[in-house]
Amino acid sequence: MLHVLLIVFLISLFYMSIANRMSTYVNVLALQGVLLFFVAFLELKHINTLNLILILLETIIFKSLAVPIFLNYVLKRNHITREAEPYLPNFVSLIITTVIVVTTILLSNTMEESYLDKMYFVVALSTLFTGLYFIATRRKIITHVMGYLIIENGVFVLSLAVGNEMPMLVNLGIMLDIFASVLILGIFLNKIGDVFKDIDVNQLTNLKDY
Amino acid sequence: MIEIYLIGSVLLGAGLFFNRGKVLNYALIWTFVALQCAYTVYACLNYNQTESTYFTYDSLGIIMLLTATIISIPTVIHSHIYLEESEENTPGSRAMYFGALVLLIAAVSAAYLANHIAVVWIFAEITTLSASALIYHHRNKLALEGTWKYVFICAISITFVFIGILFLSLSFAKAGSDDLSYSNLLAHSSILNLSWLRLAFLFIFTGFTVKLGLFPMFTAGVDAKDKAPGPASALLSSIVMCMGFVGIFRIYVVMANTPLLHWASLVVGISAFLSLFIAAVYMIKVKNIKRMMAYSSVEHMGLVMLGIAAGGIGYYAAILHIVLHAFVKSSFFFQYNQIYRIYRNKNIYQLGNYFKYNTTGAIVVLLAFISVTAMPPSGMFVSEFLIFRSLFESNQLILLLVVLLLLTLIIWAFAKNIFKILFIPVVNFDESTVPKVSPWRSVSQFILIGGAAYLGLNPPLIFVDLIKSSIMLLPH
Numbered sequence: 001m002l003h004v005l006l007i008v009f010l011i012s013l014f015y016m017s018i019a020n021r022m023s024t025y026v027n028v029l030a031l032q033g034v035l036l037f038f039v040a041f042l043e044l045k046h047i048n049t050l051n052l053i054l055i056l057l058e059t060i061i062f063k064s065l066a067v068p069i070f071l072n073y074v075l076k077r078n079h080i081t082r083e084a085e086p087y088l089p090n091f092v093s094l095i096i097t098t099v100i101v102v103t104t105i106l107l108s109n110t111m112e113e114s115y116l117d118k119m120y121f122v123v124a125l126s127t128l129f130t131g132l133y134f135i136a137t138r139r140k141i142i143t144h145v146m147g148y149l150i151i152e153n154g155v156f157v158l159s160l161a162v163g164n165e166m167p168m169l170v171n172l173g174i175m176l177d178i179f180a181s182v183l184i185l186g187i188f189l190n191k192i193g194d195v196f197k198d199i200d201v202n203q204l205t206n207l208k209d210y
Numbered sequence: 211m212i213e214i215y216l217i218g219s220v221l222l223g224a225g226l227f228f229n230r231g232k233v234l235n236y237a238l239i240w241t242f243v244a245l246q247c248a249y250t251v252y253a254c255l256n257y258n259q260t261e262s263t264y265f266t267y268d269s270l271g272i273i274m275l276l277t278a279t280i281i282s283i284p285t286v287i288h289s290h291i292y293l294e295e296s297e298e299n300t301p302g303s304r305a306m307y308f309g310a311l312v313l314l315i316a317a318v319s320a321a322y323l324a325n326h327i328a329v330v331w332i333f334a335e336i337t338t339l340s341a342s343a344l345i346y347h348h349r350n351k352l353a354l355e356g357t358w359k360y361v362f363i364c365a366i367s368i369t370f371v372f373i374g375i376l377f378l379s380l381s382f383a384k385a386g387s388d389d390l391s392y393s394n395l396l397a398h399s400s401i402l403n404l405s406w407l408r409l410a411f412l413f414i415f416t417g418f419t420v421k422l423g424l425f426p427m428f429t430a431g432v433d434a435k436d437k438a439p440g441p442a443s444a445l446l447s448s449i450v451m452c453m454g455f456v457g458i459f460r461i462y463v464v465m466a467n468t469p470l471l472h473w474a475s476l477v478v479g480i481s482a483f484l485s486l487f488i489a490a491v492y493m494i495k496v497k498n499i500k501r502m503m504a505y506s507s508v509e510h511m512g513l514v515m516l517g518i519a520a521g522g523i524g525y526y527a528a529i530l531h532i533v534l535h536a537f538v539k540s541s542f543f544f545q546y547n548q549i550y551r552i553y554r555n556k557n558i559y560q561l562g563n564y565f566k567y568n569t570t571g572a573i574v575v576l577l578a579f580i581s582v583t584a585m586p587p588s589g590m591f592v593s594e595f596l597i598f599r600s601l602f603e604s605n606q607l608i609l610l611l612v613v614l615l616l617l618t619l620i621i622w623a624f625a626k627n628i629f630k631i632l633f634i635p636v637v638n639f640d641e642s643t644v645p646k647v648s649p650w651r652s653v654s655q656f657i658l659i660g661g662a663a664y665l666g667l668n669p670p671l672i673f674v675d676l677i678k679s680s681i682m683l684l685p686h
Contacts, residue, residue: 111405116380128373132366141358148365155369158376166379166388172328176372179335180365183342192358204355207433 002042006123009035013130017093021082022075025146026068032153033064043160047167058174070185085139096133101126120161127154141192145184152177212265215249219316227309230301235308242312243286250279266325270680274322274456277533278449281540282315284654288441288544303347310343318453326391330457331371337450338364344442345434356437363430364420371417374410381406392460399467411474414461422454423511425484435504444543447507448536455532466684479519485512490616493623497558502627503542506582509620510535517597524600525681531593537662538581541655545574548647558627562636570649572632577659579628583621589666
């Protein structure tokens with residue numbers, strides 16, 4: 001069951017790489033939050049109940065409700081166009097995502113005597129690199145933020161893998177999640193929306209060396 | 211005591227943030243300076259003791275804490291002057307500025323002393339928050355752009371460090387202990403899983419380079435130093451860089467006690483060399499004086515990490531160099547505010563004949579230039595020379611030659627710009643509006659540069675002992 005959930009998580013990355021609309025991105029992020037909720041529920045059997053409740057609340061309320069609602073609000077308020085406007089065609093994105101996943105699978109096979117379920121490793125690392133790839137190839141600032149949220153989800157998967165032995169690390173991951181998301185989303189995305197009317201990274205090129 | 215210090219700093223920061231009164235603000239910020247000094251003295255008295263499980267007053271932490279305290283005093287003085295002179299100064303922005311300043315200095319100090327990698331990571335996160343408030347002080351489009359880039363790249367880097375910590379815990383799985391403190395890692399260094407450790411080091415190193423200002427994440431720091439107010443840039447290019455160094459150095463010590471020492475040195479060395487190369491390329495074309503100083507910091511961090519990678523005497527030289535660099539570069543950034551006050555510009559084409567308008571300030575610029583380029587009377591000459599010696603002793607002759615060539619380029623570009631600022635008059639400059647700058651404002655810079663020369667040329671025995679004991683765990 002765990003593996004099924006993780007594989008669905010991986011497939012959501014492929015889906016995102018060919019998605020055209022901004023609202024699809026938001027929906028996939030919400031779906032990933034729900035998937036992480038179930039993964040956390042099934043995986044973290046050995047930690048105390050209070051901690052588990054905190055983790056579950058974070059995934060379901062923060063990741064799959066608060067963040068998507070807020071992203072939708074930002075999209076509406078700043079009249080961001082519905083298209084994602086990638087620099088590269090979707091077909092190329094799909095190929096690159098596939099290459100990333102295959103590479104992480106190959107990498108995971110080189111790690112011998114592992115205490116870790118390799119599925120976690122593959123899903124986490126490919127999510128991380130796909131997120132970085134999204135940041136590099138999308139034009140809008142809000143898609144950069146979504147790329148960052150994807151990276152966060154990948155890190156969360158990885159922290160669940162060691163969660164039973166070291167619950168402290170999962171809590172730290174949640175702290176990072178909330179802290180960075182609030183900092184990035186709350187303060188700056190709002191602010192940038194006010195100052196730069198059309199949110200596009202091409203407007204953020206005024207800091208130069210000459 | 212560490213709890214009192216942290217709680218006190220948070221309370222003072224909150225007090226500064228919520229009280230908009232001028233006199234009260236100044237009283238609170240000086241209370242913080244007193245607290246910082248008291249805590250530093252306490253830390254020195256409790257040398258090598260552990261407090262509250264997560265903080266150890268070890269030699270590296272003490273060196274860096276002393277540096278931070280010494281630099282924080284002139285920072286507060288220059289922040290006063292800066293805020294008094296700034297036209298956009300409102301009670302709100304001043305309260306925000308001082309609140310963030312207190313939080314930044316306290317978080318950096320705590321990160322120096324933390325003996326647990328997760329604690330260092332938490333305080334690194336807090337520095338991102340407080341530094342971004344400082345960078346956004348001016349509330350204009352360009353500042354917002356700089357802040358956004360800084361926050362975003364820092365957030366990604368912090369995530370990288372966290373992934374590194376997760377891999378570290380995996381490499382540690384065999385030990386059957388969940389304590390990720392550096393001493394425990396060192397104690398179990400023989401049973402760490404090497405392939406996980408490799409990944410952990412790569413991620414932690416990449417993550418901390420954003421604070422250290424090294425390739426690949428150096429860009430955020432350069433933009434931040436460009437847009438932040440002068441005194442805040444001084445902090446960003448001195449004590450925050452030291453924090454990045456501490457983060458990398460402590461995990462490097464763990465690596466050095468495993469068979470991966472050679473591989474880790476290679477990673478650090480490649481990153482350091484690329485930083486030097488990038489700094490040389492940008493120094494030649496840069497026309498913004500603040501960015502020029504920021505790229506010079508990238509160059510010096512490259513040299514520091516080359517020392518670490520070369521090993522031997524390089525370890526000693528690296529720590530000496532980063533301390534001296536903190537003193538000199540912060541005084542350079544303090545001086546920048548006087549330059550801006552006279553010319554109202556930071557483009558090198560619009561600056562010139564500085565000796566005529568502000569003689570004392572010009573002498574500081576000249577001395578700081580001599581120190582930064584490591585010409586003989588400066589202290590950094592000694593540390594840079596030792597780094598070259600370590601490269602020579604580790605038989606990296608070709609690398610040494612290329613590094614010397616790059617440094618020559620950097621010195622040429624730096625000298626060209628600095629001498630233009632000092633001596634060559636600007637066309638169409640209206641002299642009638644030039645304000646008089648009091649020479650007293652340069653005293654702290656003279657003290658810092660003089661102190662750097664003293665520490666480099668004639669280091670007190672206790673300072674040498676502190677550096678030696680902080681590199682004791684590295685192979686000789």
